Amino acid sequence: xxxxxxxxxxxxxxxxxxxxxxxxxxxxxxxxxxxxxxxxxxxxxxxxxxxxxxxxxxxxxxxxxxxxxxxxxxxxxxxxxxxxxxxxxxxxxxxxxxxxxxxxxxxxxxxxxxxxxxxxxxxxxxxxxxxxxxxxxxxxxxxxxxxxxxxxxxxxxxxxxxxxxxxx
Numbered sequence: 001x002x003x004x005x006x007x008x009x010x011x012x013x014x015x016x017x018x019x020x021x022x023x024x025x026x027x028x029x030x031x032x033x034x035x036x037x038x039x040x041x042x043x044x045x046x047x048x049x050x051x052x053x054x055x056x057x058x059x060x061x062x063x064x065x066x067x068x069x070x071x072x073x074x075x076x077x078x079x080x081x082x083x084x085x086x087x088x089x090x091x092x093x094x095x096x097x098x099x100x101x102x103x104x105x106x107x108x109x110x111x112x113x114x115x116x117x118x119x120x121x122x123x124x125x126x127x128x129x130x131x132x133x134x135x136x137x138x139x140x141x142x143x144x145x146x147x148x149x150x151x152x153x154x155x156x157x158x159x160x161x162x163x164x165x166x167x168x
Contacts, residue, residue, distance in 0.1 A: 002026050002027070002040065002043060002044075003023075003024050003025060003026055004022040004023055004024065004025050004026075004030070005023065005085060006019060006023070007019050007022050008089075010090075013061055013062065013063075014059055014061050014062065015030050015031075015062060016061075016062025016063075017030070017062075026040075027039040027040050027043070028040065032060070035057070035059070035060075038055075038057060042055055042071075042073055043073065043086060043088075046073045046074065046075055046086045047075070047083075047085075047086060050075045050083065051075075052072060052073060052074040052075070053072075053073050054070060054071065054072050054073075055070075055071050055073075056068065056069070056070050056071070056093065056097075057069060057071065066094075067092050067094045068092070068093045068094045068096075068097040068098075069090040069091065069092060069093060069094075070090055070091050070093045071088055071089070071090040072088070072089055072090065073086050073087070073088045074086060074087050075087075114166060118162075118166055121162055122159075122162070125155055125158060125159050125162070128151065128155040129152065129155045129156060129159065132148050132149075132151045132152035132155060133152055135148045136148050136149060136152060
């Protein structure tokens with residue numbers, strides 16, 4: 001019937017209600033509307049298919065803390081094979097989720113850093129390469145040509161080193 005028939009201590013902490021207070025209530029009477037819709041939808045899926053499901057969701061506890069849970073819902077049968085309802089249980093995955101989010105953010109930050117540093121270093125380096133190449137094509141004495149050639153070769157080498165670092 002979509003109503004609580006029992007719960008454990010975590011469900012009591014989540015809702016801020018005792019098991020006795022939860023008995024007979026629906027998810028819509030206990031959770032905020034978004035969570036209630038999600039819980040009711042997965043409950044209905046289990047009850048329609050008689051197949052277990054696993055879902056991950058953020059839960060806001062009565063103390064206003066938020067925890068990320070992996071929830072498993074399974075149909076619950078009596079010894080004669082008649083379905084009595086469903087059983088939901090879960091595990092707190094908050095630390096793993098926060099680590100995953102931190103890794104994803106670090107990857108985004110790294111990509112942004114590489115793109116920024118690449119642009120900031122390549123732009124002046126390309127200027128040095130281009131201008132030194134153009135300068136080599138002007139009328140220079142032998143000593144000036146060697147200096148400009150050294151600047152040009154050094155800039156090319158620096159660009160290659162930079163490319164290797166970025167690739168690494």
